[in-house]
Amino acid sequence: MPPSENKTTGFSHSRLEARHLLINYDEIALKGGNRRHFESRLLKNIRAAIKDLGGSHLQPRFGRFLLRLSSETPLDKVCERLSRIPGIAVYSPCISTSADLDSVRVAMDSIIDQLLARGEQPENFAVVSRRANKELPFTSTDANATIGAHVQERTGWKVRLKKPQLSLYLFFVNNDCFLALDRLPGLGGLPTGSTGRVACLLSGGIDSPVSSARIMRRGADALFIHFHSYPHTSIASQDKVRDLAERIIPPGRSARLYMVPFADTQNRIITECPSRLRVILYRRYMVRAAEAIARKEDAQALVTGDSLGQVASQTLENLHTIDSIATMPILRPLVGMHKAEIIEDARRMGSFDTSIEPHDDCCSFLMPPKPATRSTPEQLEAAESSLDTEKEVLELVEAASIETIRGRLD
């Protein structure tokens, strides 16, 4: 279950028997003319993510979404799914009543009853109101004061406006008021599928799952490409990549995974080219084959998990040598990140434990003792001169197997 934004309380939203959720979106709010496009994409993504959880109803309301759960829909599961959908800023499980202060008082009583029944006794609290509907006959300050006084009278809890232990939220939307105990953090960013399509090069390591997830949080739809060296690498290493893809793809969405057998190409590189340039040669072939797949799939860019200077193939010189054969942009979301930050991200998104399982990647297959940290496009062209690059790439793409991977639901 996602943590509450209100770290000081230690309370969990499961204390509230809510059947409504208010969902605030993130950067969509900045999109002006395109706003409808982003909104309808997020709406579709949320619907798809919770479809299997029973008949809930989702609709736009005053620059946010209102989700009404049917009686059998499990709130905790819905919250867990919402916490993994790009584009959501915060969401709040709520109970609803009409937007007049008498009704709000009655609804607040039921929340207090639930809290007291569970033995929750905060030292202090604050009522925090937000009005989407400015036509109401009272201001947010009026609502805070009136409902705050009522809560104090019923419970004896002290009011504290700055950093209260318990925040009681009132969201006034149209003619309704939604009462909530938490504002739970979403992933933020833009809804997946709203900014185009990319091809993510996915190894079994720590970095590429994080780079793929980051680019999907920028709204890109993704397909995945993995190069394996079976039989030199195990079948288990391919399962590991499937597992990682399932964790990266948001719930309710699916993506294609291309499994490209790379061993024959590697063998030719190993026998015919200088060993110092081996890894850069692998990378150039990966880029060429990935571009051919991307074009077939209408993707507009490649995505890798490179981080500047992390390994020999990621020096500026070698990145340049790799990029010199590219015809589409290669996006590197991690290029300026520290390894510790990447690991933190991997832990947060749940890919870390899978990534560190000890399965070989194709690039560790006959790793040269001294990989070059510097190279030039000319050196690489000379090294590739005895290989039929075009034919090799065609064969790689033809030999790829294609799978559909669905985002994990739990």
Ligand code: ATP
């Ligand atoms: P990672 O943890 O993502 O494997 P890394 O730090 O080990 O990254 P490299 O092995 O040099 O770095 O790989 C750099 C990038 O090249 C990877 O992040 C990934 O995008 C791509 N890549 C490497 N190996 C493969 C592979 N077998 N299949 C697909 N992409 C790969």
Ligand code: MG
């Ligand atoms: Mg790697």
